[in-house]
Amino acid sequence: MTMTHYMELLAVNQPWNLLIFMAVPVILAETVAISELYLLYTRDYDGPVRWLNRWAGITVGVYFTGVFIHLMQNAVVPLTASGGWRGPADVLAVGFYLAGIVPLGGIALLDLGLIGRGRGEHGRMAIHAALVGLFLIVAHIAMIFGMLDPTLLSGAVAAGGHAMH
Template sequence: MQEMVTQAATTAMNMNMTHYMELLATNQPWNLLIFMAIPVILAETLTATEFFVTFGRLHDGPLRQFNKIVGIALGFYFLGIFTYLMTTVVPNIIWRGYSDILAVGSYLSGVVFLFGIALLELGVIAKNKEQDSKMKLHFLLLIGFLVVAHIAMIFGMLNPSLL
């Protein structure tokens, strides 16, 4: 039994993986928490509250305020991740194939959507729009992030030698 566990661990270590997966697998559990768990928990919280805010057309109140705080926190948190990765990790990457580029590129592109939500919540963008237009933009930005995050996860888990 011990031999099977050792063999499985060795196979996993020798398996090709994208930089996306390598980042999450390195420095356990910290990288997984910093780069995946915290952003995903905040994004899922934002998504859950977004449904109630959007479909209830809540322009104020405690749930809308919570939604706003989560959106701002997530946007700035992900901007920090983006800045860190773009200045310390990405310049040193030797790409392992198209899936690697798609995974890392999609993950990093999430900053456009999440920081867009933060700027929207702070009134920096779309400040002259009506509440319903802002709500729609907020929802679209969130959907955009969910799409690129899932693309990053799918291609990030793929063996880069397959593409």
């Protein structure tokens, strides 16, 4: 069975690619998500948990911007130009992974005070929480499609399998 480029990226150059492209952004995003629950429950927006939440939000947004640029230049553009995609699941996995730039970048912009200025702290945290939720959705969709045989959605017959009509 062939892997999607998403899974191949995580599998090669062990453990570095797994750390760079999965562990660092997910640990930072989960730090934001977990601290977010505390903040929304307590409304304590001035303590150390808010500092951690803000630091992790800015860090993950800036970090993932670098990942996004790197993968666009070194994977998406070359694969598209050469016709190297392995099927629809491959494109969906990489596309949803890279779509993480929208919520993660939004979180960083919010935490840097560049957007949401007209809202109170609780209002900004509501946007923050929505962006965290959006990130969880796109990241999990990327993982699901990333684990598929990339030819599965193309109608091609995978090794040992049968095409459904």
